[in-house]
Each structure stands twice: as structure tokens, then as C-alpha cells.
Amino acid sequence: MIEVIGVSKYFGERRVLNQISTAFDDGKVNLVIGRSGSGKTVLMKLLVDLYTPEEGKILYDGRSFHHLKAIEKKNIRSEIGMVFQGGALFDSLTIQENVMFPLNMLKENLSEEEKLERVNFCLKRVDLENANFLFPSELSGGMKKRAAIARAIACNPKYLFCDEPNSGLDPKTSLIIDRLIIEITHEFNITTVVNTHDINSVITIGETITFIHEGNLAWYGNKDNVLTSDNELLNDFIFAQPLTQKIRDLS
Amino acid sequence: MIKVLELIGDYFLFLWKVFSRPDKWKEFLKKLLFEINSMGIGSLLIVSIVAIAMGSVITIQTALQIESSWVPTWTVGFTVRTSVIMELCPTIISLLLVGNLGSRITSEIGSMRVTEQIDALEVIGLNSASYLVLPKVIASLIVNPILIIISIFFAIMGGYITVLLTGVVSGYDFIDGLTSFFRMYDVYYALTKTVVFAFVISTISSFYGYRIEGGALELGEANTRSIVVASFVILVLNLVITQIML
Numbered sequence: 001m002i003e004v005i006g007v008s009k010y011f012g013e014r015r016v017l018n019q020i021s022t023a024f025d026d027g028k029v030n031l032v033i034g035r036s037g038s039g040k041t042v043l044m045k046l047l048v049d050l051y052t053p054e055e056g057k058i059l060y061d062g063r064s065f066h067h068l069k070a071i072e073k074k075n076i077r078s079e080i081g082m083v084f085q086g087g088a089l090f091d092s093l094t095i096q097e098n099v100m101f102p103l104n105m106l107k108e109n110l111s112e113e114e115k116l117e118r119v120n121f122c123l124k125r126v127d128l129e130n131a132n133f134l135f136p137s138e139l140s141g142g143m144k145k146r147a148a149i150a151r152a153i154a155c156n157p158k159y160l161f162c163d164e165p166n167s168g169l170d171p172k173t174s175l176i177i178d179r180l181i182i183e184i185t186h187e188f189n190i191t192t193v194v195n196t197h198d199i200n201s202v203i204t205i206g207e208t209i210t211f212i213h214e215g216n217l218a219w220y221g222n223k224d225n226v227l228t229s230d231n232e233l234l235n236d237f238i239f240a241q242p243l244t245q246k247i248r249d250l251s
Numbered sequence: 252m253i254k255v256l257e258l259i260g261d262y263f264l265f266l267w268k269v270f271s272r273p274d275k276w277k278e279f280l281k282k283l284l285f286e287i288n289s290m291g292i293g294s295l296l297i298v299s300i301v302a303i304a305m306g307s308v309i310t311i312q313t314a315l316q317i318e319s320s321w322v323p324t325w326t327v328g329f330t331v332r333t334s335v336i337m338e339l340c341p342t343i344i345s346l347l348l349v350g351n352l353g354s355r356i357t358s359e360i361g362s363m364r365v366t367e368q369i370d371a372l373e374v375i376g377l378n379s380a381s382y383l384v385l386p387k388v389i390a391s392l393i394v395n396p397i398l399i400i401i402s403i404f405f406a407i408m409g410g411y412i413t414v415l416l417t418g419v420v421s422g423y424d425f426i427d428g429l430t431s432f433f434r435m436y437d438v439y440y441a442l443t444k445t446v447v448f449a450f451v452i453s454t455i456s457s458f459y460g461y462r463i464e465g466g467a468l469e470l471g472e473a474n475t476r477s478i479v480v481a482s483f484v485i486l487v488l489n490l491v492i493t494q495i496m497l
Binding site for chain 2: 045048049050073074077078080082084085086088089090091101102104105106
């Protein structure tokens with residue numbers, strides 16, 4: 001379980017996150033939703049220690065990440081996988097080398113054969129078994145995201161973070177990515193945190209949902225009560241599109 | 252002024268991060284060999300062409316300037332050798348490498364920053380500055396002096412070919428001048444400058460690439476800024492080193 005307790009983040013004078021407290025459950029897909037610029041990505045970067053909070057703390061199964069010694073931080077890092085918005089695959093490496101990269105860096109005890117076996121398992125799991133020797137530039141947007149997921153799960157992480165995994169993808173590919181994320185989460189009992197503003201993801205995979213508005217925690221719930229909430233800010237966000245408005249009117 | 256001081260402070264903090272022990276020596280050596288290969292091969296052609304052209308022009312200009320019966324004709328070879336070794340190749344070729352190697356480094360690291368590849372390294376727990384930049388700095392400290400030595404050879408060859416083709420002085424006199432009053436110290440001086448300039452090129456261009464915030468527009472701006480700053484620093488250090496060593 002990841003607990004976020006009273007976390008605030010400033011950029012200069014500007015406060016981008018204000019006393020956020022929430023929790024991300026084990027073995028579940030935990031969504032963080034909000035409009036662009038609401039602070040979702042900043043929260044995710046705080047979670048993976050790319051930023052340091054000015055106030056509050058983040059606990060990984062009771063361990064305060066930002067207050068640990070370097071060696072202890074390294075242990076947590078080896079339990080983290082992250083899928084970046086654009087995939088962030090290394091351009092100069094093949095897909096096989098990309099997926100093997102965290103294994104080379106973090107799993108020194110594995111032999112080359114074991115690493116290759118793990119890479120092939122991960123690529124097969126995301127339906128990219130024939131892409132080993134392709135470069136990222138040779139892949140479509142959806143394939144890049146799947147390759148990024150394969151790299152993120154290579155070290156068998158306990159915690160998986162996905163920053164807007166559906167951005168730039170067509171609705172059908174988005175569904176494939178969503179399904180893959182929820183399957184992997186349940187299959188390997190991972191604590192998954194997904195940043196999104198994709199409403200389809202919200203109502204299909206949001207086992208817990210944290211809604212952030214202008215840096216503040218505005219609502220907490222799940223996919224079963226997100227559509228029936230009377231929170232005005234949440235409703236403004238969820239029913240912003242004509243399609244969702246129509247669905248609400250019909251129901 | 253405060254912004255400039257902040258920038259200098261950030262640069263030295265960045266160097267502190269870069270010059271830390273590599274996380275994985277095997278990966279470091281792999282990247283170092285890759286950088287040596289790509290930097291060396293990637294710059295060899297342009298360096299050779301510019302050096303030949305420079306040697307040819309300086310030979311003709313020197314011959315025309317000292318067209319007098321009071322000055323021995325071997326002076327042309329002597330002047331070409333001295334100016335090529337002491338100033339033209341170390342400084343002009345280094346300025347050329349700012350545009351060639353430097354902008355490549357800024358673009359590469361900058362696009363990695365923009366596409367979050369650097370964040371991906373940090374999430375794994377790597378010191379991204381050391382992992383990405385240290386091999387480039389060490390490679391340029393190895394490659395640039397070799398390139399400068401090659402450029403000195405080509406510049407002198409360019410001068411010799413020009414002498415043979417134009418007949419501004421005889422080939423014999425030119426070679427006589429080349430071999431007269433040779434001081435090994437001039438080569439040490441040239442190589443010292445080259446190593447310092449190589450450090451400047453690789454670290455400043457990496458620094459500007461690493462600190463990019465934004466997208467393609469900022470990448471272009473960072474590229475221009477790194478070229479301007481590195482060129483300026485090279486010219487200032489050229490003056491300082493010359494004052495100290497000569």
C-alpha cells in the first residue's frame with residue numbers, strides 16, 4: 001500500500017499540490033484523475049522520487065520514501081516500474097535491450113539467459129513477442145506503450161506507475177492498454193497508480209479514484225460511485241464531454 | 252548578473268553530479284567505446300576538409316605577405332607549421348567541434364530530457380548525469396586531441412599540396428621551413444588547449460541539454476545557447492592559457 005500524507009509541492013512561490021492525502025491499495029488499479037495542469041503528474045513524480053515534497057510524506061508499505069538512506073531507496077526503486085506518457089523508451093536501444101535495461105541495472109544476480117527469458121516473457125505478456133529487435137522508432141504509438149509496460153514490469157515490480165497511458169491513442173488501442181494494465185495488476189498483485197483524464201478508463205478500471213482539482217484533493221471514490229457523485233467539481237470534469245452528458249441525461 | 256552566477260553555480264553542481272562513480276562500470280565502458288567511435292568517425296571528415304582548406308589558405312597568405320628578398324623562403328613553411336600547431340588547429344578546429352560535437356550532444360541529451368528518457372533512468376535509480384554525460388566527457392578528452400593531431404597533419408599536407416600546385420615557394424623550401432626550429436613545447440601547448448577545450452565543449456553542451464524544460468522550441472534555443480557560450484568560453488580560455496603557457 002502507498003499512503004500519501006499531507007503532501008504539498010511548490011515551484012518557486014506557486015503551490016501546485018496542497019496537503020494531498022490519499023492511499024493506493026495493493027493489487028488494485030488506483031486512478032488519479034483531474035484536468036490538465038491539476039497536479040497529477042507532479043504527484044506521480046513525487047511518488048517515484050523525481051521530485052521531493054516540501055511538506056508531508058509518502059509511505060511505501062510504511063517506509064517513508066523521501067526519508068530513507070540511499071541504499072534503502074534503491075531497494076524501493078527496484079520494486080517500482082513506471083510507464084511514462086510518451087513511453088520514454090531509449091531511442092538508441094532495441095525493444096529487447098530496452099526491456100533488459102532495468103534488469104541489467106537492478107538484477108545483478110540474474111544470468112544473461114535468465115534475463116533474456118524474463119524479457120521474452122514480458123514481451124509475450126504485452127503481445128510484442130516478435131518485436132525484440134525493432135527500434136522504438138519502428139513501433140506504432142500503441143506498441144510503444146506496450147513495450148513501455150513490458151519494460152516497467154521486467155523487474156517484477158510491487159508498484160506500477162502509469163502516467164497517462166492512453167494519451168495519443170485511438171479508443172480501441174486505449175481499451176487494449178487499459179485491459180493490459182488491469183490484467184497485469186491482478187495477475188502479479190501490483191499496486192498500480194494510473195494518471196488519466198480518459199473517462200473510459202475512469203469507469204472501467206478505476207478500482208480506487210483520487211480526483212485532484214487545482215492541486216487539492218477534491219474527491220475520493222471508485223468507478224462504482226464516480227458517476228453518481230454529487231461533487232460538483234467531479235461532475236464538471238466527468239460530464240464535460242457531450243457524449244458523457246448525453247449518457248447522464250439518458251440515465 | 253545574479254542569473255549568470257546562478258547559471259555558473261548550476262553548472263558546477265551539474266559537474267559534481269557528472270563526476271561521480273559510475274553505477275555500472277560495464278555499462279560505462281560500453282558507452283565510452285560507443286562515444287569514442289561515434290565522435291571520432293563522425294567528425295573526422297569535416298575536420299580533415301577544414302584543416303586542408305585552412306593549411307592551403309594560410310600557406311598562400313603567408314607567401315604573399317613575406318614576398319621580400321630579405322626574408323628567406325623557408326619562412327613560409329615555418330610560419331604555416333607554427334600557426335597551424337599553436338593556434339589554428341587547436342582553436343579553430345575546437346570551435347568547429349563546438350558546432351559539430353557540441354550541438355549533437357545538446358540535441359541528444361535535450362531530446363532525452365524532453366521525451367522523459369532521463370526521468371526513466373532516474374526512476375531506475377541511476378545517476379542520469381553521470382550515466383549519460385561522463386562517457387561523453389571522457390570520450391571527447393580522448394578523441395579531440397587525436398582529431399587535432401590529425402587536423403595538424405592535414406593542414407600541413409594542404410599547405411604542401413598548395414605549394415606544389417601554385418609554386419608560391421619551392422617544395423624543398425617549404426619542408427625546410429616545416430622542420431626548422433621545431434619545439435616540442437608547441438605541441439604540448441596545443442594539446443593542453445585541446446584538452447581544456449574538449450572539456451568545455453562536452454560539459455557545456457551536456458549542461459544545456461540536461462537542463463532543458465519544455466519541448467522542441469526550447470531544444471533549439473538550448474542548442475544555440477550552448478554553441479554561443481561554449482565558443483565564448485573557448486575564446487576566453489584560449490587567451491588565459493596562452494598568457495600562462497607562453
